[in-house]
Amino acid sequence: MLGKLEMFIALSNERHFGRAAESLGITQPTLSAGIKQLEAELGVKLVQRGSRFGGLTPEGARTLEWARQIVGDARRLREEMRFSREGLSGHLRLAVIPTALTWASRLAARFSAAHPNVTFTILSRASTEILDMLDNLETDVGLSYLDNEPLGRVTTQELYRETYALVCAPDDPAAAKETLQWADLEGQSLCLLTPDMQNRRIINRAFMDAGLTPEARMESNSTVVLVTHVEQGGWSTILPTDMARSLAKGRDLAVVPIARDLPGPSVGLVAPYQEPQTPVLQALLDEARELAN
Template identity: 35%
Template sequence: MNLFTSLRYLAALHQHKHFGRAAAACHITQPAFSNAIRALEEEFGTAIVKRGRAFESFTPEGERIFISAQRMLHEQELLLQDLSSKADQPVGALTLGAVPSVMPIAARFAGHLQARHPGLSLIVRSMSSPDIENGLENLSIDLGLGYTDRLKSRAAKLVTVNQYTERYFLLRRAAQPTPAGLHIADQPMRWQDTAGLPLCLLTPEMHNRTIVDATFKQLGLRIQPVIETNSILTLGLTVLVGDVCSILPGALVAVLRGYAELEAVPLVEPDVLTPIGFMWAGSDRPSNAMRSALRMADDPQWLTHVMAHVGLLQSGVEA
C-alpha cells in the first residue's frame, strides 16, 4: 500500500477516534482500515494504537508517529500545490477549523474564498477552541477562526489576524412579530437583569459559555440555565418554540434575522467585547491555498462583508 495513503488513514483515525468512522471517512471497509494500521505498526515495529473493545487512544509512540505523519502529509500537500498551481490560480486543499459560535462567518469565508479561487478544495470543521489550537500545532488543520485572546496563555505561538469584535445579545420572543424579521431592541439590557430569566446556554466546556459565566461572576451572580446544549442551532430554536431566552453572539443573531417572532436585545453593563480572528502556525513556506486565504482575510471588501453579518444591525451598536 502507498505510504501516504496509510498515513492518511492514521490521520483519519486521530480525527475520528473510532475505527468505523475513520474507515467510512476514507471510503474503505473497517477490516481493510484496521489491516492498514496494523501494517504501519509492523513497519515501525511498535504499537500505534491502544486497543480495547474499541479505540482508546494512540500509544506514546503512536503520537510521535502521527506528528511525523502530519508533517509528511503537509509537505506532500505543499509540493502538490506548487506543481499544480499557476499565478493567481491556486490549486489544493485547505482545512479551516472554527468554533461553533463563528461558524456562520467561517461558512461565508469558505464560500467567498472558493468562488474567488475555484481550484481550492475546502474543508470547514466545527471545533472547540482547544482542538483548533492543537490542530494548528500538529498540522491537522491549516487555519483556525476563533477566540484570539485565548492564545495569550499558550506557550506555542500562533499568528493571528483580527476579523471583528464579538458582542452579545439576549435573544427572546418578540411581543409582536415584525414584518421585517428579527427585531433589534432600541434599548439595551443590563447583564444582571437577564440572570433571573429562564436561559438556554451552551454547555460549560464551550468557550462561549465560559465568557458568559465569567461576565455573571464579575457581577457577583451565578446562573443556572434551564437548558444546556452543545448545539448552536438548539440555542435559537428553543427560544423560537419554547418559553426560554438565550444569550448569543452577534454572528448567530445575524443568522436568525428572518424570524419575525424573535427579538435581540444588546447587552451592556458590562460591555463584553471579545476579539475574533484567524490563527495559524507561522511558517516561511505557507501553501498557495493558505496564502490565498490570508490575502482574503485582510481584504477590505471581505472585512466589510464580515461587519454586515456579525449582529451590528443598528446604528446604536457601533462597529
C-alpha cells in the same frame, strides 16, 4: 511510506481500526497490513494490539509527531505544485465555533467569488476540538477565539471582536430597552450554550463580573435550537450580536444589544504555523484581513 503514515495518523485520530479504515475509504485488512508494514520498515512496534486498538507505544507516539510533520509537508508541497500548474485551486476544510458560523459563510462566499476554483467544507466544532483537528491534520484552518485559551504555535488573523445581544420575545420588558447591562438580565429565564462551549464560559464570566449567576434552565450546543426555543415563548438567550440578528431575522423576536465596557473577545482564523503558508491558505488569511478592515 507516505500512504502508510497517513494510515497511522488516521488510526491515531480514530483510535479504532474500523473507523480509521472507513475514514480513508479502504478496508480494515488493508489498514492493518499498512500499519504492520510501517512497523517493519521502522523496526519498532507502533500500536498496542489485542482484540482491538490498545493505544500507541512510546515509539508510536514519537512516530506520530514525525508522521504529522511529514504528511503536512507533503500536502503543502502538493498545494505548491498545483498552484504552479493551475493557479489558486483546491479544497479548504474550515472548522468553526458555532457562534462564528455567519462570519465563516461571509468569508467563504467572498473568497469563492474571487477564487472560484477553491471549494470549501465548513464544520461546526467547539474551540478545543478545532485545535485538536489542526494538530491531527483533520482541518486546514479554524475560525475560533484567539485570546481566551492557549492556542500553541499557530498563525492567526483576527476577523472581529465579539459583542453580545439578548434575544427575547417582543413583549418581554427587556425588549423595550435600546441597550441592556448584564445586571439587567437578572431573573431572565435563559437557554444557553452548553458549558463545554467557550462562548458559554465567556458569558458566565460576564455574569460573574456583574455579581450574578446565569439561570440556564435549558442548554444546547446548537444556536438554532436556542433561538427556536425562545420563539416558543417564555425564554430568552444570549448570542453574539451578528448571529443573534441573523437567526432572529424573519421571526417575531427582539434583539437587544448588551453594553460592554471593554472590547469583546477576539475571533479569527487559526492556521498551523508554517513558512511559507500554502498559496490557498495565505490567500484566505489575506481575505480575512481585508474583511476585518
